[in-house]
Amino acid sequence: MVVAGASMAGLRAAEQLRAAGWTGAITLVGEEPHMPYNRPPLSKEVLAGKAAFESLAFRPRASVADVEWRLGTRVVASRLAERTVDLDDGSRLSYDALVVATGMRPRRLSCPGPLAGRHTVRTLADARGLRAELTRPGARVVVVGAGFIGCEVAATAVGLGVAEVTVVDPLPLPMVGPLGELLGHALLRRHEERGVRFALGAGVAGFEGEDRVTGVVLADGTVLPADVVVESVGSLANTEWLDGNGLDLTDGVLTDEQLRVGGRPEVVAVGDVARFPNARYDGVPRRVEHWSIPTDTAKHAAKVLTGAGPAPFAPLPTFWSDQHDFRLQSFGAPALGRDDVRVLDGDPAADVLVGYHHHGRLVGVVALGGPATVSAAARHRAALLQQPALTA
């Protein structure tokens, strides 16, 4: 068994294979030098200097004590028909079964300007590098992208005492894509009240500066002075090593409803690189970059590889985001119900619980506020689990 990718999804795949009864050798190949670690704290606790690496590392189950870790090593090519993968150290591994778990990397802006002073937040090294720059006295910070990571980074920077933090996005509201306008307005107000500035409605046209960035030029001509830029503008799938196998790699690796790749019973994909149909919804294959997905996909894929023949994969997507002193907690697929958004409880100006509907059917619930509201959202989880599939 070869697991390509040694972050959370790879680790969980190895553990779940053991739990499903796979007794053969397992090799995990991972590009980073670290054992698998928890990424959500990178944009929050790690950036704020509140978490050491030791607190991020996953504790692998005892069942995977015998797996071989090839860390600091990348898979560079593959021949699925011959069941081999090539590594960047020149070695070739044969397998009986392959788990694709190579994940994503941050998308970068390609507009003109210097690179120095521009950061992304995906790895531990990224977070440490950014922290060093944010803590320089008087730093002016521009965050490009008003999605979850961008807004978390902006909130953390304000919490660190950075006086000037501006979030830029071509869309008119933060997080409006996944959450819609009602919560987008509520989030904008909450961030502004806590000191984050926004420049919305215009994208980035370029960067000013000679050796390093000194300003961000927007499409409308505005120039925002900047000592530090954070690019949080989405991600790209690490699938180049699968080229040449006739696979659909247009956005991650396409799988069937059992997470199998290319119609092969011995190749599965797990984690955020997998583009899978969710039987709970509409059968459209999507990648899902939520924390719960590596574990969910690993559990299902392990059963598929060990021949347990489970029912089609139908996870309930779950995500959260901690920003300033509030939390967003989501269950289900709010993005599928943005056309019909209703307040279930509370008030958007304070703590609020919001329901997202598709043709009148509840498809997602999002809470914004403190622990009691988040707990209230959890009470709707059972209702979401019991909803028939959208295609039913």
Place this chain on the structure above:
Amino acid sequence: MKVVVDMNKCQDHGQCVFAAPDVFRLDENGRLAYVSDPDDALVDEVEEAADVCPLQAIRIEG
């Protein structure tokens, strides 16, 4: 089996409650409460609860 939750780490996400409802629950204020010495028959669900904890705050001993 002994279950230990680092309550300094716990941020009341409740993911453990979904994985192991016989062992973990959120009280009416949204704060975590749990059984520290559950039946050994629950080991699978407690392992899953430890896996899904966003803070990796759950440890299983014995």
